[in-house]
Amino acid sequence: MSDIANALRDLKEDEVKKLVDxxxxAGEPPVSLLAxxxxxxxxxGELFSEKKYFISQLIFSAEILKNVMAKLEPLLQAGPQTESKGxxxxxxxxxxxxxxxKNIVAALLKGAGFEVIDLGVDVPGEKFIQAVRDSGAKVLGMSALLNFTYPEMKTVVESLAAAGLRDKVKVxxxxxxCNEQVRAFTGADYYAPDAVAGVNICQEIYA
Ligand code: B12
Known part of the structure; x- marks a missing residue:
């Protein structure tokens, strides 16, 4: 693991900030720090699974990363202002x-010229359907980090079909x-392992 990854794992906030800065x-593009x-x-997450870290450490890691992202996100979005790509x-x-x-994906998409309708977290299925219908977006992106939410994604895909929207939007x-198996289970069209892959998929869809 890199020095940044190690410092974040060890919850050394000042060290993470210093290394990122x-x-x-040195001129490194912010996107290369994301991985x-x-x-x-x-x-x-692994230390948490092994019960070596507790929820407080999970929360602290998120705080550190959020603070770093507050610096990186404006840089990720700083593309030339062009017409919306979709x-x-x-x-x-x-x-x-x-x-x-999810916020990283949204920031990179904005940087690549897409108009992003970000519904936030804990989004009920109906809200996804409504937003797809109202916006006419050709892509719906769902983020899920808890494996018990896979059925929820499947339900959203099925609800799109029931609403007559399934052939108008790629999921x-x-x-x-998540992985390819989860994608197959949910009926989604694409699985993206990272934010850059997600942007590439959107570019393909809107090409
Ligand atoms: C930080 C964290 C938290 C923070 C979240 C803060 C926040 N505002 O997001 C807090 C402390 C709140 C939290 C809570 C919980 N967490 Co948590 N958490 C994590 C942790 C350590 C890191 C997540 C993270 O931010 N990663 C960094 C980002 C950049 O990565 P990412 O989200 O994967 O996103 C990248 C790609 O996946 C992709 N991507 C993500 N979304 C999308 C969407 C689209 C459309 C696309 C294209 C791409 C894409 O692009 C991103 C950038 O490249 C993970 C460990 C892990 N392996 O991820 C556990 C983890 C996800 N959490 C876990 C658990 C169990 C929980 C809790 C249930 C703990 C508890 N007992 O309360 C709660 C659940 C709360 C809830 N209802 O949601 C488990 C989930 C296990 C599972 N598979 O179901 C994990 C895997 C830890 C573990 N190994 O046990 N957590």
Missing amino acids: RRLA ELNQGMVAV KVVIGTVKGDIHDIG MIGGAP
């Missing part, structure tokens, strides 16, 4: 309040525990 000052930060958070509805599914990854899912 140093790499940005390392993510690695650090995965390591925190609309994307995004949110974290009902029952789940994890939003750091993309993401979040640490």
